[in-house]
Amino acid sequence: MKSEQIVQPSERGRIKAFLAMDVLRAANARQASGERVLHLELGEPGGGAPESVTEAAARAMRGRATGYTNAFGIDELRAGIAGLYGRWHDLAIDRGRIAVTAGASGGFVLAFLAAFDPGDRVAVADPGYPCYRNTLEALGIEVVRIEAKAENGFQPTVADLEALAQPVHGLVIASPANPTGSMIGSGDLAAIVKWCERSGTRLVSDEIYHGITFDRPAETVLRHTDNAIIVNSFSKFFAMTGWRIGWLVLPDDLVAAVERLAQNLYISASTVGQHAALAALSAEDVYRRRLDVYRRNRDILLAGLTGAGLDRIAPAEGAFYAYAHIGAYSDDSIAFCSRLLAETGIAITPGVDFDPVRGHEFVRFSYAGDTADIEEACKRFGGWLESLRS
Ligand SMILES: Cc1ncc(COP(=O)(O)O)c(C=O)c1O
Numbered sequence: 607m608k609s610e611q612i613v614q615p616s617e618r619g620r621i622k623a624f625l626a627m628d629v630l631r632a633a634n635a636r637q638a639s640g641e642r643v644l645h646l647e648l649g650e651p652g653g654g655a656p657e658s659v660t661e662a663a664a665r666a667m668r669g670r671a672t673g674y675t676n677a678f679g680i681d682e683l684r685a686g687i688a689g690l691y692g693r694w695h696d697l698a699i700d701r702g703r704i705a706v707t708a709g710a711s712g713g714f715v716l717a718f719l720a721a722f723d724p725g726d727r728v729a730v731a732d733p734g735y736p737c738y739r740n741t742l743e744a745l746g747i748e749v750v751r752i753e754a755k756a757e758n759g760f761q762p763t764v765a766d767l768e769a770l771a772q773p774v775h776g777l778v779i780a781s782p783a784n785p786t787g788s789m790i791g792s793g794d795l796a797a798i799v800k801w802c803e804r805s806g807t808r809l810v811s812d813e814i815y816h817g818i819t820f821d822r823p824a825e826t827v828l829r830h831t832d833n834a835i836i837v838n839s840f841s842k843f844f845a846m847t848g849w850r851i852g853w854l855v856l857p858d859d860l861v862a863a864v865e866r867l868a869q870n871l872y873i874s875a876s877t878v879g880q881h882a883a884l885a886a887l888s889a890e891d892v893y894r895r896r897l898d899v900y901r902r903n904r905d906i907l908l909a910g911l912t913g914a915g916l917d918r919i920a921p922a923e924g925a926f927y928a929y930a931h932i933g934a935y936s937d938d939s940i941a942f943c944s945r946l947l948a949e950t951g952i953a954i955t956p957g958v959d960f961d962p963v964r965g966h967e968f969v970r971f972s973y974a975g976d977t978a979d980i981e982e983a984c985k986r987f988g989g990w991l992e993s994l995r996s
Contacts, residue, residue, distance in 0.1 A: 621744045624736055625959035626970075629943060633953035644983040646971045647953040649784060649926060651845035652899070655882065656892045659846070662885030666878050675877050677868040679706025679853075683880050686887040687853050693890075694816070695826050703856045705864055706883075708875050710814050710839035710852040714741050715871065717835045717854055720863040721776060721808045722747050728776035731762040733929065733960035733968065735784045735812070742778075750774050753963070759788030759921045760929070764797045767805075777802060780812035781824055782924030785960045785970040787815075789923045792825050799830040809834035814852075817843030817893070819924035820901055833857045840879075842925070843893055844886045849879040900926050903973035903980045910984025911971070914991045926974040929957070933967035935994050943969060950986040 629647040637643040655663075666672065678684065684701040691699040707713035714737070722728060724746035730738045731754040739749045750770060754760040762779060779798065781790040790798070802809040811827040811834050827834045839852035852875075856864055868874075886893075907928055911919060918931035936942040939956035946952050957968025973980050 618744045618746065621740050622736070624740070625940070626736075626955040629947070629953050629955055632944070633947060636947065636951065641951050643947075644950075644952045644979045644986070645975055646973065646980070646983055647955045649842065649972050649974055650847055651842060651896070651926070651974045652976055653845050653896055655844075655846055655849070655886065656889045658889050659882045659885045663878050663882040666881035671881060672877050675706075675874040675880060677865055677872075677874055678704070679875060680877075680880050680884070683884045683887075686884055690887060691826070691828065691855075694823070695829060697826070697828055699828065699855060703858065703861060705854045705856060705861075705868060706875050706880060707852045707854060707868070708872055709841060709850045710812065710837050711737065711741075712850070712872060712875070713837045713839070713852045713854045714738070714810075715745075716864050716867050717810055717837060717860075718742060718745055718747060719867050719871075720860045721810070721835060726775040727772065728778065729762070729767070729770065729774045729807075730778045731760070731766075731783075732963065733760055733785055733957065733965060734778070735780065736959050738778045738812075747776075751963075756918070756920070759923075760786045761788055761790050761794070762798070763794060764801050767798070767801050773805060774807055776808045776810060778810045778812065779827075780815070782815040782819060784815070784925055785927050785955070785957070785968075786920035786929045787922040787925040787927045788920050789819065789822075789824060795825055795827065796830050799827060799834070803831065803833065810837065811835070812837045814839045814842050815925040818897065818900060818926065820897075820904065821923060824924060828855060835860065840883045840886055844883070845893065845896070846879075846883065846886060849876065849882055851875055851879040851883040899977065900973065903975075903977055904928070906977065906980050906984060907971055907973045910980075910988065914984070914988040915995070916991075926972055928971045928973065929960075929968055930971065931967055932957075932969055935991065937966050939966050939969050946987075946990065950990050952983050952986055952990075 684704045688699045688701040691697045727748045729750040731752045816824045836855035840846040916930045920929040943956045955970045957965030
């Protein structure tokens with residue numbers, strides 16, 4: 607056998623790119639050549655960490671609190687996260703069920719490994735966060751696509767689940783969701799949970815955008831069941847993307863498996879990050895004030911997009927995204943986004959990242975950044991679409 611036949615990437619390593627990151631690379635290259643680029647491609651909250659958080663991190667470093675922690679994280683942080691469920695949802699959660707992870711992303715790997723075997727089938731709604739699909743596939747788990755309907759805010763429903771051709775072992779949901787920002791109503795959420803319990807389907811609920819909602823608070827799946835896996839993170843509401851701290855709330859039957867996996871795969875999440883996250887839990891007021899900025903950005907962006915002629919936009923109820931139909935202008939969202947970046951300096955993400963089938967006619971705008979950038983983007987985008995029409 608020739609050596610080059612052996613030295614090849616694995617099938618699993620042929621995971622698809624996260625296109626938003628590819629757009630970021632192209633946008634950064636333009637920025638490096640001196641152009642003003644308007645970054646609406648990533649869900650990267652502006653504002654960063656408040657001083658109390660960076661000070662806690664510095665204190666941890668000065669005090670040499672930098673060694674490994676328990677695989678599930680420092681006890682105070684796990685207790686603090688449990689306390690969040692008390693404050694936000696009036697629920698008492700045993701801290702023993704909480705695993706601190708390397709972001710929600712690290713949490714997904716642990717959750718999927720603990721709950722599913724290679725060849726298992728897991729349903730995911732399109733459009734959806736691309737890494738659900740890509741991570742599941744990299745782990746050898748079959749992704750069953752649910753084509754979520756625009757009239758349901760692109761969220762999956764029990765009718766969609768009933769229509770699946772074969773049973774599934776798992777279902778991943780998110781409310782508010784990326785790329786739409788749409789939410790699942792309380793009754794629909796309860797019905798999905800019931801369907802999962804009845805059919806023996808393991809529910810994974812990505813609650814990373816909890817705290818960033820505009821009209822009503824998001825409901826945790828924990829209100830309806832203790833059998834689901836809850837994924838969350840300090841990246842979004844707490845604006846700590848690069849600190850890489852997330853968490854899982856686990857059903858009792860998966861605690862030991864996830865702990866063994868965490869010990870072996872990561873040892874523990876960043877210790878400095880964990881101390882910073884603990885401080886972030888006490889700075890909730892600072893973060894809550896930022897909701898006004900997101901709300902303002904959303905209103906400016908939605909008015910700008912509809913004014914420019916895009917009127918099919920998913921309900922932007924939470925998170926910081928607008929998912930818009932561009933079918934009147936293009937059926938190739940990658941080409942649309944490349945041209946937009948080249949001609950206006952606006953970076954947005956093609957819909958095919960989130961929906962490989964219908965996403966050719968959609969794009970996602972993130973309004974997590976500066977208001978001035980959103981305003982400028984609306985101005986440039988309106989003029990650019992006008993030029994496409996003429
Ligand atoms: C829906 C969703 N889940 C998970 C993640 C990953 O989050 P983390 O930074 O905690 O790994 C993101 C990041 O954008 C996201 O949008």
